Amino acid sequence: MNARPVRPDMTPALVSPRLRLARLAWERALSTEGVDSGYAGESGFWQTDYRGEVLPGVLAIARSDARYDVELHLRAAWPTPPLHEVARSIREDVVASAARMGLAQALGALEIAFGDMAEPPLGGS
């Protein structure tokens, strides 16, 4: 891909909806209780480069209808709350944030995968 790197001084309107959605979903997920971090996978496949920084655990994929499906790959925190509740909370937060930022029409399906879990130290929980 020959796309130019996005400059830090660019206004949000000049950043592509794909990157804005990836950034938004990633930030909302990481601010949710029960999420430890993004999970890029063993090979680092699930990550997005955003303004030169890497967002591990998020992909935004273009669809033919001008929307973007967003995949979040996450490491659950410990102690671990019910994961489906965590996912529901993330989903609601991302949808609301996308609407506030004028990205509701760009957001397609939001897939949430818990690929790993943070662990308590051995000898205690």
Added chain:
Amino acid sequence: MRAEATVATEEQTGSGGRQEAASASAIEPSGHSDGGSTNIADAVVTKIAGIAAREVPGVHDLGGGAARAMGSMTQRVGLGDERTQGVSVEVGEREAAVDLTLVVDYGESIPQVAEAIRSNIVKRVEGITGLSVTEVNISVNDLYFPGDDDRSTEEQTG
């Protein structure tokens, strides 16, 4: 919804849901909604089951003799994960089955320890993942006697 699915499965498979869990193992444990799906990896279920087993008093260690020997070697070089050794899971769309191999402290009642492990794993896995645990198979492969570690350390050094 899940209760209905579980009941139907038990009626179909008789003694347990292992067949259902195995046949659905290609499908991610997921919850679908209009906005997308939620998937929980097998590795997460394995870690939860391992941690839940270790929480029970009387459980000295997880894994068989070879697994523990290999585990201690790989952990020393930073490759192993003690929390998942001796745990294997089969995860279906809505159900999971867990197999455990472990060492029990000498003097503990093995049936009571096993029942406590079962109960804790079911509580943790169902509470965190929403999966229904159909069975927890426990294999006790050794007893731990206090002083075993001291003796093996002395043998290694002297």
